[in-house]
Amino acid sequence: MRIHATVAAVSGALVLSAFVVPSAHAADSAHSSYRAAVAKVQEAARAASGRTVFTGSTGAVDGVPYDLDANFSDIKVNGGKAIAVGTTKHVTVPVTYTLTHGADVDITADDFLNGPYLYKGSFDAPDNSLFGDAPGTCTPTSATVASCKGDIDIYPADPDWELLNSDAGAWKAAGLAIAYNGEDTDPSKVGVADQGGFISPNIQRYSKLTANAAPEPVKKGKTVTVIGKLSRANWEDNAYHGYTGQSVQLEFRKNNSSTYTSVKTIKTDSKGNLKTTTTAKVDGYFRYRFAGTSTTPPVNATSDYVDVR
Template sequence: MRIRATVAAVSGALALSAFVVPGAHAAGSAGSSSYRADVAKVQEAARAASGKTAFTGSTGAVTGDPYALNVTFSNIKVNGGKAIPVGISNHVAVPVTYTLTHAADVDITAGDFLNGPYLYKGSYDAPVNELFGDAPGTCTATSATVASCEGDIDIYPAEGELINSDAGAWKAAGLAIAWNGQDPDDPNLDLSKVGVADQGGFTSPNVERYSKLTVNAAPEPVKKGKTVTVTGKLSRANWEDNAYHGYTVQPVSLQFRKKTSSTYTTIKTIKSDSTGNLKTTTTATVDGYFRYSFAGTSTTPAVNATGDYVDVQ
Protein backbone atom coordinates (compact mmCIF):
# COMPACT_ATOMS: atom_id res chain seq x y z
CA MET A 1 0.00 0.00 0.00
CA ARG A 2 1.13 3.54 -0.57
CA ILE A 3 1.47 5.96 2.28
CA ARG A 4 -1.81 7.77 2.83
CA ALA A 5 -2.76 10.64 5.08
CA THR A 6 -4.04 8.16 7.64
CA VAL A 7 -1.62 5.25 7.19
CA ALA A 8 2.13 5.00 7.74
CA ALA A 9 3.46 1.50 7.24
CA VAL A 10 6.62 1.73 5.19
CA SER A 11 10.08 0.30 5.29
CA GLY A 12 13.21 2.28 6.02
CA ALA A 13 15.04 0.88 2.99
CA LEU A 14 15.05 3.00 -0.15
CA ALA A 15 15.43 1.44 -3.60
CA LEU A 16 15.14 3.79 -6.54
CA SER A 17 15.69 1.39 -9.43
CA ALA A 18 12.00 0.64 -9.95
CA PHE A 19 11.03 4.30 -10.25
CA VAL A 20 12.15 6.29 -13.29
CA VAL A 21 13.11 9.84 -12.42
CA PRO A 22 13.82 12.04 -15.48
CA GLY A 23 16.94 13.98 -14.57
CA ALA A 24 17.53 16.34 -17.47
CA HIS A 25 14.47 18.47 -16.78
CA ALA A 26 13.94 17.90 -13.06
CA ALA A 27 13.59 21.11 -11.08
CA GLY A 28 15.41 21.52 -7.78
CA SER A 29 13.78 21.42 -4.36
CA ALA A 30 15.11 21.53 -0.81
CA GLY A 31 18.69 20.37 -0.53
CA SER A 32 20.38 18.88 -3.60
CA SER A 33 17.58 16.50 -4.60
CA SER A 34 15.06 17.16 -7.33
CA TYR A 35 11.36 17.12 -6.46
CA ARG A 36 10.81 13.99 -8.55
CA ALA A 37 13.67 12.22 -6.82
CA ASP A 38 12.24 13.16 -3.42
CA VAL A 39 8.88 11.71 -4.43
CA ALA A 40 10.58 8.59 -5.75
CA LYS A 41 12.31 7.96 -2.43
CA VAL A 42 9.09 8.12 -0.46
CA GLN A 43 6.92 6.13 -2.85
CA GLU A 44 9.53 3.43 -3.44
CA ALA A 45 9.83 2.92 0.29
CA ALA A 46 6.08 2.51 0.59
CA ARG A 47 5.86 0.01 -2.25
CA ALA A 48 8.75 -2.02 -0.93
CA ALA A 49 7.05 -2.24 2.45
CA SER A 50 3.92 -3.64 0.82
CA GLY A 51 5.88 -6.21 -1.17
CA LYS A 52 4.99 -4.62 -4.51
CA THR A 53 8.64 -3.98 -5.39
CA ALA A 54 11.79 -5.79 -4.36
CA PHE A 55 14.75 -4.16 -2.69
CA THR A 56 17.85 -3.89 -4.86
CA GLY A 57 19.99 -2.65 -2.04
CA SER A 58 20.78 0.80 -0.62
CA THR A 59 23.89 2.40 0.70
CA GLY A 60 24.33 3.63 4.21
CA ALA A 61 22.07 2.81 7.13
CA VAL A 62 18.66 4.29 6.40
CA THR A 63 16.46 3.77 9.43
CA GLY A 64 12.89 4.25 10.60
CA ASP A 65 9.49 4.52 8.96
CA PRO A 66 7.90 7.79 7.80
CA TYR A 67 5.00 8.93 9.95
CA ALA A 68 1.51 9.86 8.71
CA LEU A 69 1.53 13.58 8.03
CA ASN A 70 -1.69 15.34 9.01
CA VAL A 71 -2.38 16.80 5.57
CA THR A 72 -5.35 16.20 3.28
CA PHE A 73 -6.21 17.31 -0.24
CA SER A 74 -9.52 18.38 -1.77
CA ASN A 75 -10.98 20.25 -4.75
CA ILE A 76 -8.33 18.91 -7.12
CA LYS A 77 -9.04 20.22 -10.61
CA VAL A 78 -6.80 19.09 -13.45
CA ASN A 79 -6.39 21.16 -16.63
CA GLY A 80 -9.61 23.05 -15.94
CA GLY A 81 -11.52 19.81 -16.45
CA LYS A 82 -10.46 19.56 -20.11
CA ALA A 83 -8.91 16.49 -21.72
CA ILE A 84 -5.11 16.40 -21.95
CA PRO A 85 -3.86 15.83 -25.52
CA VAL A 86 -0.23 14.71 -25.72
CA GLY A 87 1.82 14.51 -28.92
CA ILE A 88 5.09 12.73 -29.62
CA SER A 89 7.72 15.31 -28.65
CA ASN A 90 6.48 18.52 -27.05
CA HIS A 91 6.57 18.95 -23.29
CA VAL A 92 3.03 19.29 -21.93
CA ALA A 93 2.56 21.26 -18.69
CA VAL A 94 -0.82 20.43 -17.17
CA PRO A 95 -2.06 23.03 -14.64
CA VAL A 96 -3.71 21.77 -11.45
CA THR A 97 -5.44 23.66 -8.65
CA TYR A 98 -6.26 22.14 -5.25
CA THR A 99 -6.94 22.82 -1.60
CA LEU A 100 -4.52 21.65 1.10
CA THR A 101 -5.74 21.28 4.70
CA HIS A 102 -3.23 20.64 7.48
CA ALA A 103 -2.92 20.37 11.23
CA ALA A 104 -1.83 23.47 13.13
CA ASP A 105 1.55 21.90 13.89
CA VAL A 106 2.38 21.30 10.21
CA ASP A 107 4.46 24.18 8.84
CA ILE A 108 3.65 24.34 5.14
CA THR A 109 5.93 27.38 4.77
CA ALA A 110 9.03 25.40 5.72
CA GLY A 111 11.66 25.24 2.99
CA ASP A 112 11.68 21.45 3.02
CA PHE A 113 7.91 20.97 3.04
CA LEU A 114 6.96 19.76 -0.43
CA ASN A 115 3.56 19.06 -1.92
CA GLY A 116 2.06 18.65 -5.34
CA PRO A 117 -0.46 16.88 -7.54
CA TYR A 118 0.11 13.83 -9.71
CA LEU A 119 -1.85 11.55 -12.04
CA TYR A 120 -1.97 7.78 -11.93
CA LYS A 121 -3.23 5.14 -14.36
CA GLY A 122 -4.96 2.06 -12.97
CA SER A 123 -5.66 1.48 -9.30
CA TYR A 124 -4.40 3.74 -6.53
CA ASP A 125 -2.75 0.84 -4.70
CA ALA A 126 -1.08 -0.62 -7.79
CA PRO A 127 -0.83 2.00 -10.55
CA VAL A 128 0.56 1.02 -13.93
CA ASN A 129 1.90 4.52 -14.55
CA GLU A 130 2.21 7.89 -12.81
CA LEU A 131 2.88 11.43 -13.98
CA PHE A 132 4.40 14.09 -11.71
CA GLY A 133 5.48 17.70 -11.89
CA ASP A 134 9.05 18.89 -12.20
CA ALA A 135 8.58 21.14 -9.18
CA PRO A 136 6.38 21.14 -6.08
CA GLY A 137 3.16 23.10 -5.99
CA THR A 138 2.86 26.56 -4.48
CA CYS A 139 0.32 27.43 -1.82
CA THR A 140 -1.28 30.55 -0.39
CA ALA A 141 -2.77 30.31 3.09
CA THR A 142 -6.47 31.14 3.30
CA SER A 143 -6.67 30.38 7.03
CA ALA A 144 -4.43 29.00 9.78
CA THR A 145 -4.93 25.43 8.50
CA VAL A 146 -6.11 25.75 4.89
CA ALA A 147 -4.25 26.79 1.75
CA SER A 148 -5.16 27.32 -1.87
CA CYS A 149 -2.55 25.68 -4.09
CA GLU A 150 -1.53 25.24 -7.70
CA GLY A 151 1.05 23.21 -9.54
CA ASP A 152 1.87 21.59 -12.86
CA ILE A 153 2.08 18.00 -13.98
CA ASP A 154 4.85 17.82 -16.59
CA ILE A 155 4.64 15.24 -19.37
CA TYR A 156 7.56 14.40 -21.69
CA PRO A 157 6.29 11.90 -24.29
CA ALA A 158 9.62 11.72 -26.14
CA GLU A 159 11.27 10.39 -22.97
CA GLY A 160 9.11 7.28 -22.77
CA GLU A 161 6.77 8.44 -20.02
CA LEU A 162 3.72 7.06 -21.84
CA ILE A 163 2.77 3.99 -23.85
CA ASN A 164 -0.26 3.77 -26.12
CA SER A 165 -2.35 1.80 -23.63
CA ASP A 166 -2.01 4.73 -21.21
CA ALA A 167 -4.46 6.76 -23.30
CA GLY A 168 -7.85 7.19 -21.67
CA ALA A 169 -8.92 7.42 -18.04
CA TRP A 170 -6.57 8.52 -15.23
CA LYS A 171 -7.09 9.60 -11.63
CA ALA A 172 -5.58 12.51 -9.73
CA ALA A 173 -3.86 12.51 -6.33
CA GLY A 174 -1.99 14.78 -3.97
CA LEU A 175 1.29 14.11 -2.16
CA ALA A 176 2.94 16.02 0.69
CA ILE A 177 6.34 15.42 2.29
CA ALA A 178 7.70 17.12 5.42
CA TRP A 179 11.43 16.40 5.54
CA ASN A 180 11.72 18.24 8.86
CA GLY A 181 15.38 19.06 8.42
CA GLN A 182 16.35 15.62 7.12
CA ASP A 183 18.55 15.52 4.02
CA PRO A 184 16.91 13.32 1.35
CA ASP A 185 20.39 12.52 -0.01
CA ASP A 186 21.80 11.39 3.33
CA PRO A 187 22.66 7.66 3.11
CA ASN A 188 21.97 7.50 6.87
CA LEU A 189 18.59 9.17 6.57
CA ASP A 190 16.26 8.75 9.56
CA LEU A 191 12.87 8.24 7.93
CA SER A 192 11.05 8.28 11.25
CA LYS A 193 11.46 12.05 11.20
CA VAL A 194 9.89 12.40 7.75
CA GLY A 195 6.14 12.92 7.40
CA VAL A 196 4.19 11.82 4.32
CA ALA A 197 0.58 12.18 3.13
CA ASP A 198 -0.58 10.57 -0.12
CA GLN A 199 -4.24 10.81 -1.11
CA GLY A 200 -5.80 9.59 -4.36
CA GLY A 201 -9.16 8.91 -5.95
CA PHE A 202 -9.78 12.36 -7.45
CA THR A 203 -11.36 12.88 -10.86
CA SER A 204 -9.08 13.68 -13.76
CA PRO A 205 -9.80 14.33 -17.44
CA ASN A 206 -8.54 11.74 -19.91
CA VAL A 207 -4.99 11.75 -21.25
CA GLU A 208 -5.30 11.51 -25.03
CA ARG A 209 -3.11 10.73 -28.04
CA TYR A 210 -2.87 13.94 -30.08
CA SER A 211 -4.65 13.73 -33.44
CA LYS A 212 -4.10 15.23 -36.90
CA LEU A 213 -6.45 15.48 -39.88
CA THR A 214 -5.77 16.56 -43.46
CA VAL A 215 -7.96 17.27 -46.49
CA ASN A 216 -7.53 17.84 -50.21
CA ALA A 217 -10.40 18.55 -52.61
CA ALA A 218 -9.81 18.19 -56.37
CA PRO A 219 -9.97 19.23 -59.10
CA GLU A 220 -9.48 22.95 -58.52
CA PRO A 221 -11.18 24.75 -60.20
CA VAL A 222 -14.15 22.53 -61.09
CA LYS A 223 -17.21 23.01 -63.26
CA LYS A 224 -20.58 23.28 -61.54
CA GLY A 225 -22.32 19.90 -61.36
CA LYS A 226 -19.08 17.94 -61.78
CA THR A 227 -17.59 15.56 -59.22
CA VAL A 228 -15.21 16.69 -56.50
CA THR A 229 -12.98 14.02 -54.98
CA VAL A 230 -12.03 14.70 -51.37
CA THR A 231 -9.09 12.85 -49.82
CA GLY A 232 -7.37 13.13 -46.46
CA LYS A 233 -5.90 11.25 -43.54
CA LEU A 234 -6.69 10.85 -39.85
CA SER A 235 -3.65 10.07 -37.71
CA ARG A 236 -2.71 10.14 -34.04
CA ALA A 237 0.37 10.07 -31.86
CA ASN A 238 2.08 6.77 -31.19
CA TRP A 239 3.87 7.14 -27.84
CA GLU A 240 5.94 4.01 -28.38
CA ASP A 241 7.79 4.96 -31.57
CA ASN A 242 7.34 8.76 -31.47
CA ALA A 243 5.56 8.97 -34.80
CA TYR A 244 2.06 9.59 -36.14
CA HIS A 245 0.13 6.64 -37.57
CA GLY A 246 -3.25 6.35 -39.26
CA TYR A 247 -6.26 6.02 -36.95
CA THR A 248 -8.19 3.26 -38.62
CA VAL A 249 -11.91 2.55 -39.12
CA GLN A 250 -13.05 5.78 -37.49
CA PRO A 251 -16.14 7.80 -38.50
CA VAL A 252 -15.16 11.12 -40.05
CA SER A 253 -17.56 13.73 -41.43
CA LEU A 254 -17.09 15.50 -44.75
CA GLN A 255 -18.22 19.09 -44.26
CA PHE A 256 -18.68 22.11 -46.52
CA ARG A 257 -19.19 25.82 -46.07
CA LYS A 258 -20.02 28.34 -48.75
CA LYS A 259 -17.54 31.09 -49.51
CA THR A 260 -20.02 33.60 -48.08
CA SER A 261 -20.71 31.62 -44.89
CA SER A 262 -18.85 30.95 -41.65
CA THR A 263 -20.70 27.72 -40.85
CA TYR A 264 -19.79 24.20 -41.94
CA THR A 265 -22.53 21.69 -42.75
CA THR A 266 -22.02 17.92 -42.80
CA ILE A 267 -22.49 16.36 -46.22
CA LYS A 268 -21.81 12.74 -45.32
CA THR A 269 -19.90 10.55 -42.86
CA ILE A 270 -17.35 7.97 -43.97
CA LYS A 271 -14.80 5.78 -42.17
CA SER A 272 -11.04 5.91 -42.35
CA ASP A 273 -9.47 2.88 -44.01
CA SER A 274 -6.90 0.42 -42.66
CA THR A 275 -4.17 3.06 -42.83
CA GLY A 276 -6.25 6.04 -41.73
CA ASN A 277 -6.80 7.38 -45.23
CA LEU A 278 -10.07 9.05 -46.28
CA LYS A 279 -11.63 9.32 -49.73
CA THR A 280 -15.09 10.19 -51.00
CA THR A 281 -16.83 12.19 -53.72
CA THR A 282 -19.48 14.89 -53.88
CA THR A 283 -20.97 17.23 -56.44
CA ALA A 284 -19.68 20.76 -56.99
CA THR A 285 -22.41 23.39 -56.54
CA VAL A 286 -20.92 26.68 -55.32
CA ASP A 287 -17.56 28.15 -54.35
CA GLY A 288 -16.54 27.09 -50.86
CA TYR A 289 -14.41 25.09 -48.46
CA PHE A 290 -14.33 21.34 -47.86
CA ARG A 291 -12.96 19.83 -44.68
CA TYR A 292 -13.00 16.59 -42.72
CA SER A 293 -14.12 16.63 -39.08
CA PHE A 294 -13.41 13.96 -36.44
CA ALA A 295 -15.53 13.96 -33.26
CA GLY A 296 -12.90 12.24 -31.11
CA THR A 297 -12.92 9.22 -28.79
CA SER A 298 -12.01 8.60 -25.15
CA THR A 299 -8.36 8.15 -26.18
CA THR A 300 -8.05 10.64 -29.04
CA PRO A 301 -9.17 14.30 -29.21
CA ALA A 302 -11.55 15.78 -31.76
CA VAL A 303 -9.92 17.54 -34.70
CA ASN A 304 -10.96 19.50 -37.78
CA ALA A 305 -8.90 19.74 -40.95
CA THR A 306 -8.18 23.18 -42.33
CA GLY A 307 -10.74 23.86 -45.06
CA ASP A 308 -9.62 23.42 -48.66
CA TYR A 309 -11.13 26.02 -51.04
CA VAL A 310 -12.66 24.94 -54.35
CA ASP A 311 -13.53 27.44 -57.08
CA VAL A 312 -16.70 26.32 -58.88
CA GLN A 313 -17.05 27.72 -62.42
Protein backbone atom coordinates in the same frame (compact mmCIF):
# COMPACT_ATOMS: atom_id res chain seq x y z
CA MET B 1 8.51 6.91 -14.97
CA ARG B 2 6.25 3.91 -14.73
CA ILE B 3 5.73 3.70 -10.97
CA HIS B 4 4.45 0.44 -9.55
CA ALA B 5 3.45 0.40 -5.88
CA THR B 6 5.39 -2.21 -3.96
CA VAL B 7 4.40 -3.76 -0.64
CA ALA B 8 7.40 -6.00 -0.19
CA ALA B 9 9.98 -5.14 2.46
CA VAL B 10 12.90 -2.98 1.37
CA SER B 11 16.31 -2.58 2.89
CA GLY B 12 17.02 0.15 5.39
CA ALA B 13 19.56 1.66 3.01
CA LEU B 14 16.98 2.09 0.28
CA VAL B 15 14.45 3.63 2.63
CA LEU B 16 17.01 6.08 3.99
CA SER B 17 18.27 7.01 0.53
CA ALA B 18 14.75 7.90 -0.54
CA PHE B 19 14.25 10.44 2.23
CA VAL B 20 16.73 13.04 1.08
CA VAL B 21 15.35 16.47 0.22
CA PRO B 22 15.35 16.63 -3.61
CA SER B 23 17.68 19.12 -5.20
CA ALA B 24 14.87 20.18 -7.55
CA HIS B 25 13.70 22.43 -4.75
CA ALA B 26 16.47 24.71 -6.02
CA ALA B 27 15.66 26.83 -9.06
CA ASP B 28 18.63 25.69 -11.16
CA SER B 29 18.05 21.94 -10.91
CA ALA B 30 17.31 19.59 -13.79
CA HIS B 31 13.64 19.21 -14.60
CA SER B 32 13.45 15.56 -13.53
CA SER B 33 15.08 15.59 -10.09
CA TYR B 34 12.07 16.68 -8.03
CA ARG B 35 9.64 14.26 -9.59
CA ALA B 36 12.15 11.41 -9.45
CA ALA B 37 12.76 12.10 -5.76
CA VAL B 38 9.11 12.29 -4.72
CA ALA B 39 8.28 9.17 -6.73
CA LYS B 40 11.11 7.40 -4.90
CA VAL B 41 9.83 8.60 -1.53
CA GLN B 42 6.34 7.42 -2.38
CA GLU B 43 7.47 3.98 -3.47
CA ALA B 44 9.82 3.55 -0.51
CA ALA B 45 7.13 4.66 1.95
CA ARG B 46 4.61 2.21 0.52
CA ALA B 47 7.12 -0.62 0.44
CA ALA B 48 8.35 -0.04 3.99
CA SER B 49 4.86 0.11 5.47
CA GLY B 50 2.91 -2.19 3.20
CA ARG B 51 0.31 0.58 2.89
CA THR B 52 -0.82 2.88 0.12
CA VAL B 53 -2.92 5.33 2.12
CA PHE B 54 -1.04 7.90 4.21
CA THR B 55 -3.74 10.02 5.82
CA GLY B 56 -4.81 9.82 9.46
CA SER B 57 -2.72 8.47 12.31
CA THR B 58 -1.66 4.83 12.53
CA GLY B 59 0.97 5.31 15.22
CA ALA B 60 4.73 5.49 14.98
CA VAL B 61 6.63 2.54 13.51
CA ASP B 62 10.43 2.34 13.47
CA GLY B 63 11.88 2.99 10.03
CA VAL B 64 8.53 3.92 8.49
CA PRO B 65 7.36 7.49 7.73
CA TYR B 66 4.50 8.66 9.88
CA ASP B 67 1.11 9.74 8.55
CA LEU B 68 1.32 13.47 8.02
CA ASP B 69 -1.71 15.39 9.23
CA ALA B 70 -2.55 16.79 5.81
CA ASN B 71 -5.39 16.24 3.37
CA PHE B 72 -6.07 17.25 -0.22
CA SER B 73 -9.41 18.37 -1.64
CA ASP B 74 -10.92 20.25 -4.59
CA ILE B 75 -8.27 18.98 -7.00
CA LYS B 76 -8.99 20.41 -10.46
CA VAL B 77 -6.84 19.24 -13.36
CA ASN B 78 -6.42 21.30 -16.56
CA GLY B 79 -9.68 23.12 -15.95
CA GLY B 80 -11.51 19.84 -16.57
CA LYS B 81 -10.38 19.70 -20.21
CA ALA B 82 -8.85 16.60 -21.79
CA ILE B 83 -5.04 16.56 -22.01
CA ALA B 84 -3.74 16.03 -25.56
CA VAL B 85 -0.14 14.80 -25.79
CA GLY B 86 1.84 14.54 -29.00
CA THR B 87 5.12 12.78 -29.76
CA THR B 88 7.81 15.25 -28.66
CA LYS B 89 6.41 18.47 -27.17
CA HIS B 90 6.55 19.02 -23.41
CA VAL B 91 2.99 19.38 -22.07
CA THR B 92 2.38 21.37 -18.86
CA VAL B 93 -0.90 20.56 -17.13
CA PRO B 94 -2.06 23.12 -14.51
CA VAL B 95 -3.66 21.84 -11.31
CA THR B 96 -5.33 23.69 -8.44
CA TYR B 97 -6.16 22.16 -5.07
CA THR B 98 -6.79 22.83 -1.38
CA LEU B 99 -4.43 21.59 1.31
CA THR B 100 -5.77 21.22 4.85
CA HIS B 101 -3.24 20.43 7.56
CA GLY B 102 -2.71 20.19 11.29
CA ALA B 103 -1.65 23.25 13.26
CA ASP B 104 1.71 21.60 13.94
CA VAL B 105 2.49 21.14 10.21
CA ASP B 106 4.65 23.97 8.87
CA ILE B 107 3.85 24.18 5.17
CA THR B 108 6.20 27.16 4.81
CA ALA B 109 9.27 25.13 5.81
CA ASP B 110 11.97 24.85 3.15
CA ASP B 111 11.83 21.06 3.34
CA PHE B 112 8.05 20.73 3.18
CA LEU B 113 7.08 19.65 -0.33
CA ASN B 114 3.69 18.96 -1.80
CA GLY B 115 2.13 18.69 -5.20
CA PRO B 116 -0.35 16.93 -7.47
CA TYR B 117 0.23 13.87 -9.61
CA LEU B 118 -1.77 11.68 -11.98
CA TYR B 119 -1.93 7.90 -12.01
CA LYS B 120 -3.25 5.28 -14.40
CA GLY B 121 -5.09 2.26 -13.05
CA SER B 122 -5.58 1.61 -9.34
CA PHE B 123 -4.20 3.81 -6.59
CA ASP B 124 -2.84 0.74 -4.77
CA ALA B 125 -0.87 -0.48 -7.80
CA PRO B 126 -0.82 2.15 -10.56
CA ASP B 127 0.28 1.23 -14.07
CA ASN B 128 1.89 4.63 -14.51
CA SER B 129 2.27 7.91 -12.63
CA LEU B 130 3.00 11.46 -13.82
CA PHE B 131 4.44 14.15 -11.55
CA GLY B 132 5.45 17.78 -11.92
CA ASP B 133 8.95 19.13 -12.38
CA ALA B 134 8.64 21.19 -9.20
CA PRO B 135 6.58 21.17 -6.01
CA GLY B 136 3.29 23.01 -5.81
CA THR B 137 3.02 26.46 -4.27
CA CYS B 138 0.50 27.27 -1.55
CA THR B 139 -1.03 30.44 -0.15
CA PRO B 140 -2.46 30.07 3.38
CA THR B 141 -6.10 31.10 3.70
CA SER B 142 -6.21 30.26 7.41
CA ALA B 143 -3.96 28.72 10.04
CA THR B 144 -4.70 25.21 8.72
CA VAL B 145 -5.92 25.66 5.13
CA ALA B 146 -4.05 26.71 2.00
CA SER B 147 -5.00 27.35 -1.61
CA CYS B 148 -2.44 25.67 -3.85
CA LYS B 149 -1.43 25.23 -7.45
CA GLY B 150 1.04 23.04 -9.26
CA ASP B 151 1.78 21.48 -12.62
CA ILE B 152 2.00 18.02 -14.09
CA ASP B 153 4.82 17.89 -16.65
CA ILE B 154 4.58 15.35 -19.46
CA TYR B 155 7.54 14.55 -21.73
CA PRO B 156 6.33 11.97 -24.28
CA ALA B 157 9.79 11.51 -25.82
CA ASP B 158 11.59 11.02 -22.49
CA PRO B 159 12.33 7.28 -22.03
CA ASP B 160 12.59 7.73 -18.26
CA TRP B 161 9.02 9.06 -18.06
CA GLU B 162 7.38 7.07 -20.77
CA LEU B 163 3.82 6.93 -21.95
CA LEU B 164 2.56 3.80 -23.68
CA ASN B 165 -0.29 3.87 -26.14
CA SER B 166 -2.31 1.84 -23.64
CA ASP B 167 -2.02 4.78 -21.21
CA ALA B 168 -4.42 6.85 -23.33
CA GLY B 169 -7.82 7.31 -21.71
CA ALA B 170 -8.91 7.55 -18.10
CA TRP B 171 -6.55 8.67 -15.30
CA LYS B 172 -7.05 9.76 -11.69
CA ALA B 173 -5.57 12.67 -9.76
CA ALA B 174 -3.83 12.56 -6.38
CA GLY B 175 -1.85 14.72 -3.98
CA LEU B 176 1.44 13.94 -2.21
CA ALA B 177 2.95 15.91 0.69
CA ILE B 178 6.27 15.25 2.42
CA ALA B 179 7.49 16.93 5.60
CA TYR B 180 11.19 16.14 5.97
CA ASN B 181 11.36 17.99 9.31
CA GLY B 182 15.08 18.58 8.86
CA GLU B 183 15.63 14.82 8.83
CA ASP B 184 17.61 12.82 6.29
CA THR B 185 18.60 9.72 8.26
CA ASP B 186 15.51 8.50 10.14
CA PRO B 187 12.47 7.82 7.93
CA SER B 188 10.19 7.53 10.97
CA LYS B 189 10.64 11.27 11.54
CA VAL B 190 9.52 12.11 8.01
CA GLY B 191 5.81 12.69 7.43
CA VAL B 192 4.01 11.58 4.26
CA ALA B 193 0.44 12.25 3.09
CA ASP B 194 -0.56 10.45 -0.10
CA GLN B 195 -4.18 10.71 -1.22
CA GLY B 196 -5.81 9.65 -4.48
CA GLY B 197 -9.15 8.96 -6.09
CA PHE B 198 -9.76 12.45 -7.49
CA ILE B 199 -11.30 13.09 -10.90
CA SER B 200 -8.96 13.85 -13.79
CA PRO B 201 -9.73 14.46 -17.46
CA ASN B 202 -8.52 11.85 -19.95
CA ILE B 203 -5.01 11.91 -21.36
CA GLN B 204 -5.28 11.58 -25.14
CA ARG B 205 -3.05 10.87 -28.12
CA TYR B 206 -2.82 14.10 -30.16
CA SER B 207 -4.58 13.87 -33.53
CA LYS B 208 -4.04 15.36 -36.98
CA LEU B 209 -6.42 15.55 -39.94
CA THR B 210 -5.95 16.72 -43.54
CA ALA B 211 -8.27 17.45 -46.47
CA ASN B 212 -7.62 18.15 -50.15
CA ALA B 213 -10.41 18.70 -52.69
CA ALA B 214 -9.85 18.38 -56.46
CA PRO B 215 -10.07 19.35 -59.23
CA GLU B 216 -9.72 23.09 -58.73
CA PRO B 217 -11.46 24.79 -60.45
CA VAL B 218 -14.33 22.46 -61.33
CA LYS B 219 -17.40 22.77 -63.53
CA LYS B 220 -20.79 22.95 -61.83
CA GLY B 221 -22.40 19.51 -61.63
CA LYS B 222 -19.10 17.67 -61.97
CA THR B 223 -17.49 15.43 -59.35
CA VAL B 224 -15.23 16.71 -56.60
CA THR B 225 -12.94 14.18 -54.93
CA VAL B 226 -11.86 14.89 -51.36
CA ILE B 227 -8.94 12.96 -49.91
CA GLY B 228 -7.38 13.23 -46.46
CA LYS B 229 -5.84 11.37 -43.56
CA LEU B 230 -6.56 10.99 -39.86
CA SER B 231 -3.50 10.20 -37.76
CA ARG B 232 -2.61 10.27 -34.09
CA ALA B 233 0.45 10.21 -31.89
CA ASN B 234 2.12 6.90 -31.19
CA TRP B 235 3.87 7.28 -27.83
CA GLU B 236 5.98 4.17 -28.33
CA ASP B 237 7.86 5.22 -31.46
CA ASN B 238 7.23 9.00 -31.28
CA ALA B 239 5.65 9.17 -34.71
CA TYR B 240 2.17 9.70 -36.15
CA HIS B 241 0.25 6.77 -37.60
CA GLY B 242 -3.13 6.45 -39.31
CA TYR B 243 -6.14 5.99 -37.06
CA THR B 244 -8.07 3.15 -38.66
CA GLY B 245 -11.80 2.48 -38.85
CA GLN B 246 -12.90 5.89 -37.55
CA SER B 247 -16.02 7.76 -38.63
CA VAL B 248 -15.24 11.19 -40.10
CA GLN B 249 -17.61 13.85 -41.39
CA LEU B 250 -17.10 15.55 -44.75
CA GLU B 251 -18.36 19.12 -44.34
CA PHE B 252 -18.91 22.03 -46.72
CA ARG B 253 -19.09 25.79 -46.19
CA LYS B 254 -20.35 28.13 -48.91
CA ASN B 255 -18.13 31.03 -49.85
CA ASN B 256 -18.94 34.10 -47.68
CA SER B 257 -20.65 31.87 -45.08
CA SER B 258 -19.36 30.94 -41.62
CA THR B 259 -21.42 27.77 -41.23
CA TYR B 260 -20.37 24.25 -42.17
CA THR B 261 -22.97 21.65 -43.10
CA SER B 262 -22.49 17.87 -43.14
CA VAL B 263 -22.20 16.26 -46.58
CA LYS B 264 -21.63 12.64 -45.58
CA THR B 265 -19.90 10.35 -43.09
CA ILE B 266 -17.13 7.99 -44.16
CA LYS B 267 -14.60 5.80 -42.34
CA THR B 268 -10.83 5.80 -42.45
CA ASP B 269 -9.16 2.83 -44.11
CA SER B 270 -6.49 0.55 -42.66
CA LYS B 271 -3.91 3.36 -42.91
CA GLY B 272 -6.16 6.19 -41.72
CA ASN B 273 -6.77 7.48 -45.26
CA LEU B 274 -10.00 9.15 -46.39
CA LYS B 275 -11.43 9.41 -49.90
CA THR B 276 -14.91 10.27 -51.12
CA THR B 277 -16.70 12.17 -53.88
CA THR B 278 -19.47 14.74 -54.04
CA THR B 279 -21.08 16.98 -56.65
CA ALA B 280 -19.82 20.51 -57.24
CA LYS B 281 -22.66 23.02 -56.79
CA VAL B 282 -21.30 26.38 -55.58
CA ASP B 283 -17.99 27.93 -54.60
CA GLY B 284 -16.92 26.97 -51.12
CA TYR B 285 -14.73 25.09 -48.69
CA PHE B 286 -14.50 21.37 -47.96
CA ARG B 287 -13.05 19.90 -44.79
CA TYR B 288 -13.09 16.72 -42.74
CA ARG B 289 -14.15 16.73 -39.08
CA PHE B 290 -13.36 14.05 -36.52
CA ALA B 291 -15.49 14.08 -33.34
CA GLY B 292 -12.86 12.34 -31.19
CA THR B 293 -12.85 9.32 -28.88
CA SER B 294 -11.96 8.76 -25.24
CA THR B 295 -8.31 8.24 -26.25
CA THR B 296 -8.04 10.77 -29.10
CA PRO B 297 -9.14 14.43 -29.22
CA PRO B 298 -11.47 15.89 -31.86
CA VAL B 299 -9.86 17.66 -34.77
CA ASN B 300 -10.88 19.63 -37.87
CA ALA B 301 -8.87 19.59 -41.07
CA THR B 302 -7.82 22.87 -42.63
CA SER B 303 -10.51 23.63 -45.21
CA ASP B 304 -9.76 23.50 -48.93
CA TYR B 305 -11.44 26.00 -51.31
CA VAL B 306 -13.01 24.85 -54.56
CA ASP B 307 -13.93 27.33 -57.32
CA VAL B 308 -17.06 26.13 -59.14
CA ARG B 309 -17.53 27.54 -62.66
